[in-house]
Amino acid sequence: MQNKIRFVFAVLAVMLVLVGGISAQEPTTLSMWYHGAGNEVERGILLGIIEDFNASQSDWVISLEEFPQISYNESVTAAAVAGNLPDIIDVDGPVMPGWAWAGYLAPLSLPDGTLDNFLPGSIGVWNEQVYSVGLWDAAVAIFARRSVLEANSIRIPSLEEPWTGEEFDAALVTLQGTGEFEYAFDPGMAWTGEWYPYAFSPLLQSFGGDLIDRTTYLTAENVLNGEAAVAWGEWWQSLFARGLAPLTQDSADRDTGFIDGRYAIQWNGNWAALGALEAFGDDLLFLPAPDFGGGSTIGAASWQFGVSAASEHQDGANAFIAFALQDEYLAAFSNGIGLIPATSTAAAMTENYAPGGPLEVFYELSLQQAVLRPPTPGYANIALAFEKAAADIANGADVQDSLDEAVDTIDADIEANGGYGFGG
Amino acid sequence: MSAQPVRTRHHNWYVLGSYTLLSILAFVFVFPIVFMVVSSLKPDLQLLRDTASLNAFLPIGDISLNNYAAAFDRAPIGTFIFNSVFVTTVTVLIGLVINSMAAYSFAVLRWRGKNTVLSIVIATFIIPFEAIAIPLLLIVNSLPWLGPEGLQIGWLNSLHVQIIPFLVSAFQIFLFYQFFRDLPTELVEAARIDGASLFQIYYRVIVPISGPVFATAAILRFLDMWNQYLWPLMVVQSERYRPVMVGLQYFFQLNIAWGEVMAYLSLVTIPVLILYLSLQRAFITSIATTGIKG
Numbered sequence: 179m180q181n182k183i184r185f186v187f188a189v190l191a192v193m194l195v196l197v198g199g200i201s202a203q204e205p206t207t208l209s210m211w212y213h214g215a216g217n218e219v220e221r222g223i224l225l226g227i228i229e230d231f232n233a234s235q236s237d238w239v240i241s242l243e244e245f246p247q248i249s250y251n252e253s254v255t256a257a258a259v260a261g262n263l264p265d266i267i268d269v270d271g272p273v274m275p276g277w278a279w280a281g282y283l284a285p286l287s288l289p290d291g292t293l294d295n296f297l298p299g300s301i302g303v304w305n306e307q308v309y310s311v312g313l314w315d316a317a318v319a320i321f322a323r324r325s326v327l328e329a330n331s332i333r334i335p336s337l338e339e340p341w342t343g344e345e346f347d348a349a350l351v352t353l354q355g356t357g358e359f360e361y362a363f364d365p366g367m368a369w370t371g372e373w374y375p376y377a378f379s380p381l382l383q384s385f386g387g388d389l390i391d392r393t394t395y396l397t398a399e400n401v402l403n404g405e406a407a408v409a410w411g412e413w414w415q416s417l418f419a420r421g422l423a424p425l426t427q428d429s430a431d432r433d434t435g436f437i438d439g440r441y442a443i444q445w446n447g448n449w450a451a452l453g454a455l456e457a458f459g460d461d462l463l464f465l466p467a468p469d470f471g472g473g474s475t476i477g478a479a480s481w482q483f484g485v486s487a488a489s490e491h492q493d494g495a496n497a498f499i500a501f502a503l504q505d506e507y508l509a510a511f512s513n514g515i516g517l518i519p520a521t522s523t524a525a526a527m528t529e530n531y532a533p534g535g536p537l538e539v540f541y542e543l544s545l546q547q548a549v550l551r552p553p554t555p556g557y558a559n560i561a562l563a564f565e566k567a568a569a570d571i572a573n574g575a576d577v578q579d580s581l582d583e584a585v586d587t588i589d590a591d592i593e594a595n596g597g598y599g600f601g602g
Numbered sequence: 603m604s605a606q607p608v609r610t611r612h613h614n615w616y617v618l619g620s621y622t623l624l625s626i627l628a629f630v631f632v633f634p635i636v637f638m639v640v641s642s643l644k645p646d647l648q649l650l651r652d653t654a655s656l657n658a659f660l661p662i663g664d665i666s667l668n669n670y671a672a673a674f675d676r677a678p679i680g681t682f683i684f685n686s687v688f689v690t691t692v693t694v695l696i697g698l699v700i701n702s703m704a705a706y707s708f709a710v711l712r713w714r715g716k717n718t719v720l721s722i723v724i725a726t727f728i729i730p731f732e733a734i735a736i737p738l739l740l741i742v743n744s745l746p747w748l749g750p751e752g753l754q755i756g757w758l759n760s761l762h763v764q765i766i767p768f769l770v771s772a773f774q775i776f777l778f779y780q781f782f783r784d785l786p787t788e789l790v791e792a793a794r795i796d797g798a799s800l801f802q803i804y805y806r807v808i809v810p811i812s813g814p815v816f817a818t819a820a821i822l823r824f825l826d827m828w829n830q831y832l833w834p835l836m837v838v839q840s841e842r843y844r845p846v847m848v849g850l851q852y853f854f855q856l857n858i859a860w861g862e863v864m865a866y867l868s869l870v871t872i873p874v875l876i877l878y879l880s881l882q883r884a885f886i887t888s889i890a891t892t893g894i895k896g
Contacts, residue, residue: 216852218676248854253835256739256836433857453857
């Protein structure tokens with residue numbers, strides 16, 4: 179009898195183990211692509227988030243694949259052609275509308291209120307839906323030295339009262355006239371590609387122009403080649419014609435020119451701020467863009483997370499993104515790689531962007547002055563057309579002709595693509 | 603005064619002029635390599651500042667191997683170099699066999715439609731790889747592959763996807779064809795009379811006297827494959843299979859670490875230099891021969 183009871187218990191135990199095994203399902207693996215290959219700090223922070231997420235629940239496991247930033251977009255495009263996209267995609271802000279329009283991305287589905295405190299530049303919206311969100315943003319400012327400005331009786335501007343266009347121009351002329359610098363202003367001509375629309379189109383916007391008519395997103399006519407844009411082009415050209423800024427520059431000059439004192443002031447991003455601070459300490463100032471009449475503006479939107487439209491596990495992908503948006507991770511990225519945390523509460527947790535921190539002004543710049551590059555699938559073409567026009571103008575080409583050519587290129591592309599979904 | 607010493611003096615001046623010119627040219631070509639190696643030993647700030655003077659070419663200042671250590675920390679360089687060496691070596695070796703045999707067929711054998719096929723092969727020269735990259739991607743993505751993990755559809759994320767599409771090369775076939783065509787026909791005829799098979803003629807007669815063209819084809823193919831960038835970018839999403847040129851991009855961050863870039867480039871240049879130096883005599887012979895024959 180005892181043997182029978184033992185047998186029954188043994189059978190029950192085996193059944194329980196089997197049932198337990200069946201009910202405790204293996205977690206589903208979600209693939210994630212990220213642009214930060216080669217950046218050990220970034221990788222370490224991201225792996226930490228993934229580890230925390232994997233440990234926080236039992237439904238999903240994130241598998242990370244890293245790509246070099248320079249060729250990341252090409253890799254994603256090729257993978258999309260081959261139908262091989264991952265579940266979670268990292269996407270550069272201005273590129274996002276193109277990928278959403280092309281069907282690579284699905285709208286995000288995050289808990290209500292998740293993005294309430296986020297910088298506007300860190301939220302990727304296309305077609306009135308949020309497709310991506312970033313843990314940080316980036317901002318540009320004028321790097322200058324207090325001692326240099328004061329020695330030349332140049333007013334130190336503030337966020338509330340930036341330099342006017344005339345003041346800025348006069349400051350450049352004054353600084354050039356001292357003979358102490360090779361050039362008064364370093365706009366960053368060594369950097370090509372996305373730097374042009376990101377860094378220079380805000381100046382165009384401050385003149386009253388823009389890259390495209392944002393009321394329709396169907397044409398750049400009268401916006402990129404109107405009176406205001408031509409005024410910007412003429413001023414831009416004069417910077418080089420008057421010898422206030424270097425027309426050509428190598429990367430070494432860009433990296434060391436301001437620090438070595440060859441340039442009086444520099445147009446640069448928060449990612450270069452710590453290096454300059456090391457060199458100049460308290461003497462260094464981060465100043466807002468000059469106001470040429472249309473306001474003091476800077477570019478916005480950096481890398482963000484999105485969910486692949488081809489993902490069979492979009493709920494899991496959204497769960498990971500929602501998890502990653504915690505302040506502690508935003509602050510960790512900021513402390514690690516120097517970028518601006520996407521929320522004020524995360525900024526308060528950082529070394530550099532907390533109130534009183536050395537880079538605090540960049541958070542305010544992002545909050546108050548950021549203007550997104552046009553959120554349209556045609557942006558990639560707009561960026562190329564603008565870069566060519568700005569480079570041609572700097573090299574002495576006719577301003578009106580160069581801008582007209584850019585408008586023709588942009589409009590033709592929009593027409594060839596059926597308006598990219600705009601205009602009904 | 604006889605004419606002989608004058609000729610000798612002229613000859614001496616000619617030699618001196620030639621050597622001077624060649625030395626200048628050598629410096630022009632060597633300087634970038636010297637700059638790369640020397641820069642790989644300097645910290646970034648010093649490296650950038652030295653570019654403004656001849657110090658850029660001198661191993662002076664704060665010299666160390668720190669950039670090499672940092673480069674190995676930043677990227678799996680060993681994996682990248684292994685992948686490139688494997689992909690390149692296999693492609694070159696198999697490609698030499700396939701393409702030389704194809705050229706042998708065009709140059710030595712007699713078969714109907716040979717010239718038409720050869721024209722078609724040569725015509726493919728004018729099609730840039732970029733034009734066929736997307737169709738090729740779609741093709742390899744739908745092909746089956748039997749590997750250790752069983753039958754799979756699609757070749758993406760593998761080493762063979764970086765090898766197989768590049769085994770056959772129209773340029774190599776043409777290069778071999780040109781060389782084989784000019785070989786003495788008596789050699790082939792004599793081998794035939796001796797009863798040699800077509801493969802024996804290729805293997806025992808043609809190949810042994812074609813060292814220079816094999817060396818040239820190997821070097822040119824090696825460079826092509828070593829510098830592969832677009833194709834691996836499209837078909838490889840896994841770090842495990844990335845080659846050196848895609849790996850180079852690991853070093854281009856927001857603030858570029860130029861010293862590490864130079865260290866990485868110095869490392870990945872070594873295999874190319876080794877191959878070239880080991881085959882340079884045959885390479886030069888082949889180029890010279892081709893040049894003479896026009």
